[in-house]
Amino acid sequence: MLRDIQDEIIRIKKEKDICILAHSYQSEDILEVADFTGDSYALSVKATGISNKTIVMCGVRFMAETAKLLSPDKTVYLANPDAGCPMAEQFSKEYIANLRKEEYKDYAVVAYINTTTDLKTVCDVCVTSSSAVKIVKNMPEKDILFIPDCNLGAYVAEKCPEKNIKLLNGGCPVHAAITKEEALEAKAKHPEALLLVHPECKNEVTSLADFAGSTADIMNFAKSSDAKEFIIGTENSIVQHLQIMCPDKKFYAMSKNLICNDMKLTTLSDVYNTITGNGGEEIILSDDTIEKAVKCINKMIELG
Ligand code: 13P
Ligand code: SF4
Numbered sequence: 001m002l003r004d005i006q007d008e009i010i011r012i013k014k015e016k017d018i019c020i021l022a023h024s025y026q027s028e029d030i031l032e033v034a035d036f037t038g039d040s041y042a043l044s045v046k047a048t049g050i051s052n053k054t055i056v057m058c059g060v061r062f063m064a065e066t067a068k069l070l071s072p073d074k075t076v077y078l079a080n081p082d083a084g085c086p087m088a089e090q091f092s093k094e095y096i097a098n099l100r101k102e103e104y105k106d107y108a109v110v111a112y113i114n115t116t117t118d119l120k121t122v123c124d125v126c127v128t129s130s131s132a133v134k135i136v137k138n139m140p141e142k143d144i145l146f147i148p149d150c151n152l153g154a155y156v157a158e159k160c161p162e163k164n165i166k167l168l169n170g171g172c173p174v175h176a177a178i179t180k181e182e183a184l185e186a187k188a189k190h191p192e193a194l195l196l197v198h199p200e201c202k203n204e205v206t207s208l209a210d211f212a213g214s215t216a217d218i219m220n221f222a223k224s225s226d227a228k229e230f231i232i233g234t235e236n237s238i239v240q241h242l243q244i245m246c247p248d249k250k251f252y253a254m255s256k257n258l259i260c261n262d263m264k265l266t267t268l269s270d271v272y273n274t275i276t277g278n279g280g281e282e283i284i285l286s287d288d289t290i291e292k293a294v295k296c297i298n299k300m301i302e303l304g
Helices: 002-015 040-047 061-070 093-102 132-138 150-159 180-189 215-224 237-245 268-275 287-303
Strands: 018-023 036-038 054-058 075-078 108-112 125-127 143-147 164-167 194-197 229-233 250-253
Touching: 002 018, 002 268, 018 040, 018 061, 018 268, 036 040, 040 061, 040 215, 040 287, 054 061, 054 268, 061 075, 061 287, 093 143, 108 132, 125 132, 125 287, 132 150, 132 287, 143 150, 150 164, 180 194, 180 229, 180 250, 194 215, 215 229, 215 237, 229 237, 237 250
Parallel strands: 018 036, 018 054, 054 075, 108 125, 108 143, 143 164, 194 229, 229 250
Antiparallel strands: none
């Protein structure tokens, strides 16, 4: 039955010239029908060079909007219209524009890609977790306001001591909720395992890790490492994906709470309904918004 739906999706997407992009946090059955899977940075880079006329994004809203910004001539759908990222909504465009005017006049504003398109229109450059350190180092400006994730921002600030980085109080509610105690408990339970964490976690957690990096960085580290056991400090779908990719290694979740409900919303049925014209949401952005917001995404690709 599952195989039947997957085969049908693969047949229809070819017939209709559709490219399915899926973030690595999606479920295995979706990754299997996708044309390309990866972390936020890889998905953005991929979205610049797609020849198909339609893109279906399996992930959250800002990812579909990023694909539309980079491929404005394509029809882009978000497979499940309810899948948002709570962090992306934390600061409004007006609030940041006002901060730029009042408090941080001469600062460059670096926005984590997990932001709304509207907010991107008043920022200078976007970053993803895998590209943030490199991009900030490559920027000519010394004074930087990093929004919205204060944990990723603090991680970047630690790696870029030459910069003056100011932070706001935003962040990923899923990663930031994990405590040092949970990390220590996981380490005590699996003393032989290496701890790999996402920099969206608090410093009290990343400082206990053997490695910190984006989703793709974590997966690549685990795949190429000689170690045999790993505690995964990011969304728990990655524990399962890695276990399937590396059957001779063992993967454990750092916490049972590392679950992004938004990323879990998209189902294989949503993908089927979207490509058959019975679901999903087409991403519509005005030309003016695209023109203003795409600048900081292009800058990210140029500097990253
Ligand atoms: P990356 O895909 O950049 O690792 O980010 C993880 C995440 O939280 C996506 O929303
Ligand atoms: Fe947003 Fe966090 Fe979910 Fe990523 S894991 S989509 S940052 S809430």
